[in-house]
Amino acid sequence: MFIKVHTGALSGIEAVDVSVEVNVAGGGLGLYLVGLPDNTIKESEQRIAAAFENSGYRMLAKKIVVNLAPADLRKEGSLYDLPIAIGILEATEQITTTLLDDSMFIGELSLNGRLRPVKGVLPLVVMARQRGLKRVFLPEENVREGAVVEGIDIIGAGSLIEVCHMLSGNMELHPADHIAIGEQQEAAEEYHEDFADVKGQTYVKRALEIAAAGGHNIIMIGSPGSGKTMLARRLPSIMPPMTIDEAMETTKIHSVAGKIGAHRGLMLMRPFRSPHHLTSQVALIGGGQSPQPGEVSLANNGVLFLDEMPEFGRNVLEVLRQPLEDRHITISRAKYTVDYPANFTLVASMNPCPCGYYNHPTKPCSCSAAAVHRYKSHISGPLMDRIDIHVEVVPVSIGELSKPTREETSAEVRARVVAARNIQLERFRDLDIHCNAMMNSAMLRHFAPLDNRCSSLLERAMTRLNLSARAYDRIIKVARTIADLEAAPDILPQHISEAIGYRSLDRE
Numbered sequence: 001m002f003i004k005v006h007t008g009a010l011s012g013i014e015a016v017d018v019s020v021e022v023n024v025a026g027g028g029l030g031l032y033l034v035g036l037p038d039n040t041i042k043e044s045e046q047r048i049a050a051a052f053e054n055s056g057y058r059m060l061a062k063k064i065v066v067n068l069a070p071a072d073l074r075k076e077g078s079l080y081d082l083p084i085a086i087g088i089l090e091a092t093e094q095i096t097t098t099l100l101d102d103s104m105f106i107g108e109l110s111l112n113g114r115l116r117p118v119k120g121v122l123p124l125v126v127m128a129r130q131r132g133l134k135r136v137f138l139p140e141e142n143v144r145e146g147a148v149v150e151g152i153d154i155i156g157a158g159s160l161i162e163v164c165h166m167l168s169g170n171m172e173l174h175p176a177d178h179i180a181i182g183e184q185q186e187a188a189e190e191y192h193e194d195f196a197d198v199k200g201q202t203y204v205k206r207a208l209e210i211a212a213a214g215g216h217n218i219i220m221i222g223s224p225g226s227g228k229t230m231l232a233r234r235l236p237s238i239m240p241p242m243t244i245d246e247a248m249e250t251t252k253i254h255s256v257a258g259k260i261g262a263h264r265g266l267m268l269m270r271p272f273r274s275p276h277h278l279t280s281q282v283a284l285i286g287g288g289q290s291p292q293p294g295e296v297s298l299a300n301n302g303v304l305f306l307d308e309m310p311e312f313g314r315n316v317l318e319v320l321r322q323p324l325e326d327r328h329i330t331i332s333r334a335k336y337t338v339d340y341p342a343n344f345t346l347v348a349s350m351n352p353c354p355c356g357y358y359n360h361p362t363k364p365c366s367c368s369a370a371a372v373h374r375y376k377s378h379i380s381g382p383l384m385d386r387i388d389i390h391v392e393v394v395p396v397s398i399g400e401l402s403k404p405t406r407e408e409t410s411a412e413v414r415a416r417v418v419a420a421r422n423i424q425l426e427r428f429r430d431l432d433i434h435c436n437a438m439m440n441s442a443m444l445r446h447f448a449p450l451d452n453r454c455s456s457l458l459e460r461a462m463t464r465l466n467l468s469a470r471a472y473d474r475i476i477k478v479a480r481t482i483a484d485l486e487a488a489p490d491i492l493p494q495h496i497s498e499a500i501g502y503r504s505l506d507r508e
Contacts, residue, residue: 028063035068214481215435222393
């Protein structure tokens, strides 16, 4: 008897249709899995046999061939346990149902027949809806994630027995309530960090506001304890709220990586990723034997924070050059090629020298000029070229820390950032970009022209301050963002002057 069951496979952050074809023949014995299954799927035979035994079913003494079609696509993961088990039970006539043709099945089986959660549910449910299927059977822990997709029924089950009873009509189907995105946005958690917690540092806060408004990468240079990490962790709290498309894309990435909690739907808070400086190239950029998103993709639509950037391996840092430019990453190996989004804001921090006290107002520096130069050279010129804003963080004095002054809250700063972003969205409405940092040279000439006063000022700064040629476009992009924060239609000399001040590492 031949039976076909619908399921899916993951390719990057998207899903592709997979059919579990089960054929039961009289001659021979055993279960044969074909269709490029990995070891996890091959081991499913033992899990399914134990689940059958503990659920009141049996593996018949016949030859059972299970093909995962298309056969030339490699299948990975444990999500195939449930569709294979359902296919075998239907093919051996232990259950009878009319729901297989318009249903998808996803889930891992425990030895006692319970369903365990799997990763990648959101892209799989989206694909099922696109294929015209009516319902998806999946583990209870994955229901909230799947329920954010409209137009398809999400059926959560706790065990194989429950799924079989629902298919046979012995138990009523109870689709999960669709989780409206608007409701989730209202219930979204607020960031625990707030700009009001940071005393002083007005200059650095201004630089971070500009970075958030224009999507600019930023590096902070300052001695230990000056507040670099504290400030970086508060950047997501002033960034614009995520759009529905951004939330769906971000949730897909974290779903594929298995980082969505059991009681979580869409991710509505911008991610903040802070990998350790011992992170490997693969962990940062993604890939591996079984491809997984790296930190640059997990930070998509959010912030990637590299604390003490010169401590990272030079080879690790160099892999950032391509995603910083293209805002996506393509990983090619002998057996696969996958694409992951990598549209993040880079926030980096570093000490000014190995001891950390170069130019400190009160503590002396013990480093030689050569040691300072060698330390800064850990970050290559091409990588530094992709960082728009360089800002020095000066330690706050004890007197300023003890003052009972009121600092601006993140909500107040975010209101200005959102207004500036709205101007940019209108400016780029017919283009595939959404912020000033994404402009290329042609767009820069069109959307950020300079008058004679601005051009003259920028030329003098390039000469007198010994700024590199690579800083030219970056200064104009930052100046365009500063003008947007003031709702100014044109770039003015004061905007150019402020943008020049944010290129401290380009000065000789």
